[in-house]
Amino acid sequence: MQWFQQFAAFRCDSALRQLNSRFVVRRLLQVVPTAFGIVLIGFLLVHLAPGDPVAAVAGENGDAAYYAFMRHRFELDKPLPQQMATYFERVASGDMGTSYVHGRGSLSLVLERVPATLLLTGTALVLAIAMSIPLGAFAAGRPHGARDIGISAIVLTLYSAPAFWLAQLGILVVALKLGLVPVQGMTSAGSTQTGLARALDVAWHLALPALVLASQEMAAFVRLTRAGLIDELRRDHVRTARAKGLTERLVLFRHAMPRALLPVITVIGARIGQLIAGAVIIEIVFGWPGIGRLMLEAIQTRDTPLLLALFMTISFAVVLANFITDLAYGAFDPRIRVR
């Protein structure tokens, strides 16, 4: 591990030294118009889509007076431009509106569900990377050999398999037949544990959904690592490193890997949005209480304030992920460091 820590410390250090604050500020300022645009488009899309929140939220079989009354209560009887102005005014003052269904502030509703999704997607991402890079390196050892074809076939199968099917299969085999992990949920029913016991309970519930989600993410990482390494291992600087008498491990990790991983880093950043989208299905099948399910419910009930708060949160997460990707990219490749 020591080599890696030295390597990481050196890279990050130099990256941070060369990053001036203007770069960071400029990137952060770009977030503001992006967020505004997202809310604007989101607001219009939600209101242009057919469907009436009042019928979905309040219930069925009322009379016309009832629906008019509820529409008034939710301020849906005002003209759209006025609704939009009110909404933006509120957002500017930090109030994301009250959810129609929950009757609570929509931002707090979203934020209390964010940790569950972060835990699921974060674990899945770490698992996927941890499994993919060695597999990619292993496959690159002998391109088009049996192990290369075998690994490619497996990761592509996992990638192409529908998420809900893979999840159901995992539940049937690992949870029901083998009984290794629970079928659903994030904690045991009625659990009042705290501290380590709770963390272990959550980890036990997390294992299967994270693994299923990770297995779907592996294909791109494995293929890119493999392609990058095959390319790099043929290059002059690698030949020089070998000629210097460096061990094959050092050659691989110090000289070939950093350059081979550049496209992988780009893809990791770009996959964050996909990962959240993929998590929706996993959250539904496993009953995982994350924001993906909250979003599906908000769409089904046309809960506009909640939906917009979700749009904002997820877009912000994607923008942030891209920002971090840029920083990481700079750390690995001095050529593109922005001054």
Next chain:
Amino acid sequence: MRREQIVLLWILVSLSVAGCTTDKSIARPFVAALTSDPGQLNSAITTNGGVHTAAGVLYDGLVELDDHLKPVPALATSWEIEQGGALYRFHLRHGVRWHDGKPFTAADVKFTFDSLLLKYHSRTRASLSSVLLRIDTLDPYTLEFHFKRPYAPLLQQLNVEEAPIMPQHVFQGVDPLRNPANNAPVGTGPYRFISYSPGSEIRFAANNDYFSGEPAIKNLSLRIIPDASTQVIAFEAGEVDWLYGVPGPERNRLRQDKRFRVVQYPGYSGGSNCVVTLGFNLDRPVFQDVRVRRAVAHATNRQQVLERVLFGEGRVADAPISSGIGFAHASDLQIPAFDTATAKTLLDQAGWRSGKPGDIRTAHHVKGIPEETPFVVGFTGMPGQTKYGDILRAQLRAVGLDLQVKPLESAVFAETVFKKRDFDTAIISYCNGTDPEIGVRRQYVSSNIGPVPFSNTAAYRNSEVDSLFDAASSALDTVTRKRLYHRIQEIAVRDQPYVWLVETLNTVAFKARCSGFSNSPHFVATAHCAN
């Protein structure tokens, strides 16, 4: 050690440690699976089914419905009906306390109706607000409902689903839609609220002060599991003890397993006695002719629908009103039987001719339709109902009609069908409830055409039917009501604004070692489990 080895080791260790710690000394609660996250737990301000399922154990109505859906005492112990049905006097139970210890009185009932139910509960508001004059509290344990005219079905509308009673001291002066108590509710019911983890779990503990006895099952947990197959697997794996619904293909498998019991019943209160119904849009020229509507009915093989869609569980509908409302159901009607020859003859007579067998019929001198227009109509349904469309499409194709299935998610369905009225035929499960006034009237009276969801889908207008419904709701004696509803059904069958397909049942599943469940929202309060 390499990174991946560490990660792998970490996973294995955490799995095994977690596996060891699952054998907890604390008793596992009784777990029921909820399909949707209710969002909030005040069932007086919505008719959303998810909220009522989740919050049912917290509250009581003035009356309860027994297993035959007959009203029996709950918060009210007795009642008198006077002035020919225009005055109901209720005597309330003494000594009932809210979960926070405050006493329950008639003021709570009056407040709940005036400030919550008659404003926010769509069904109760729609049925009562136009006929109810006022509610008077005579003393803390007596109150009177005064009506503008005699009103027969009141006792069917006072159970925990139609009229859950809420504490005045919690709701007074606070916007009921945003009251924090909606997420930390106080009721009188058999269970009190412990905690609510959104998207995950709602926990309850037995109310040891409950007026009809403390429940034997002390801890209750409602787990939110959106996927129906996952619910069944969790049930089989022992993580869940009660399922509110079982998908058709899974029922037989669970039935054959000795560990489980699968029970079917016609539902509860407003959600009971549901009839799956195909509605014609009578505003469309193609359905103006009753011969076309009757031909569709004749071409429909409802027995096949029952077998293929409901796996034979339920009943072929033989009248406009469900057989579950015994006194009003007309069992002697001649509703069009499955008969493709008659269907073809009727279509020929109506001007829809076919060239060679198997072709789609085309219009010949049909009023409002251009010549040679093929008979192609849409079938609009919510995603769960489109399986009816698939089978009806095949059946109608056999007589030369083309039905095109158009699935719409529920919010869009409500807007398209009831507000825009942009559909040819639509499939709806009309839950008749325990009285025709609750769930049948809305389907036929002309005052109930759009824009309200699940109203008069067909846009059926018949002033005779309108006045018969009014007469039936004012008549108190069952014989008169039975006669009036029979007449309504005769007219409905004659005019055929709908095709009544099948009556559905609710399916629940629970552990065989448990017994004593009721079909009410309090399901678990009367149950006990052997160890």
